[in-house]
Amino acid sequence: MDFFSEDTEFLPDQQEKLSQWIVKVIESEGKTPGAVSFIFCSDEYLLKMNIDHLQHDYYTDIITFDYCEGPVISGDLFISVDRVRENAADLSIAFEEELHRVMVHGVLHLLGHGDKTEPEQKAIRAREDGCLALL
Numbered sequence: 001m002d003f004f005s006e007d008t009e010f011l012p013d014q015q016e017k018l019s020q021w022i023v024k025v026i027e028s029e030g031k032t033p034g035a036v037s038f039i040f041c042s043d044e045y046l047l048k049m050n051i052d053h054l055q056h057d058y059y060t061d062i063i064t065f066d067y068c069e070g071p072v073i074s075g076d077l078f079i080s081v082d083r084v085r086e087n088a089a090d091l092s093i094a095f096e097e098e099l100h101r102v103m104v105h106g107v108l109h110l111l112g113h114g115d116k117t118e119p120e121q122k123a124i125r126a127r128e129d130g131c132l133a134l135l
Contacts, residue, residue: 002037009047010081012038021135022107026073028134029087029111034074036110038103043082059083064106067102077106097132106113 001021005011012018012122026033043059050063061083067074080104088098105115108127114120 004039007042008081010040022041024133024134025107032072034072037076040081041078041080043080046078046080049078061102062106064073064109066110068110073110075110101128106130
């Protein structure tokens, strides 16, 4: 696991603990951890990526680029720290709690979990809760 920042000074505390947690999540699904990078950025940085790469002209909390090959889980997860902070405030939860949920949400996408339909959204939310308990 690697942690980077773009257009922000933010990097999470306890990176080793977070890395071990993400490895545990990946291995709990019978997969092998590969190169997974978390890139923390600003709203504006992620909006530009959303427009340039996905043709979506709106703010989002995470964009996941999947580089998985077979059972090896790899990808780049771009996370807007601004959006996570705002969502945490809107939900009246701690910033770290929302940050961890967004991080594991991206990893679950790499593991093949979708969230396009309502049943998928419920299933991924339940899986997020289970993963957060591992932390």
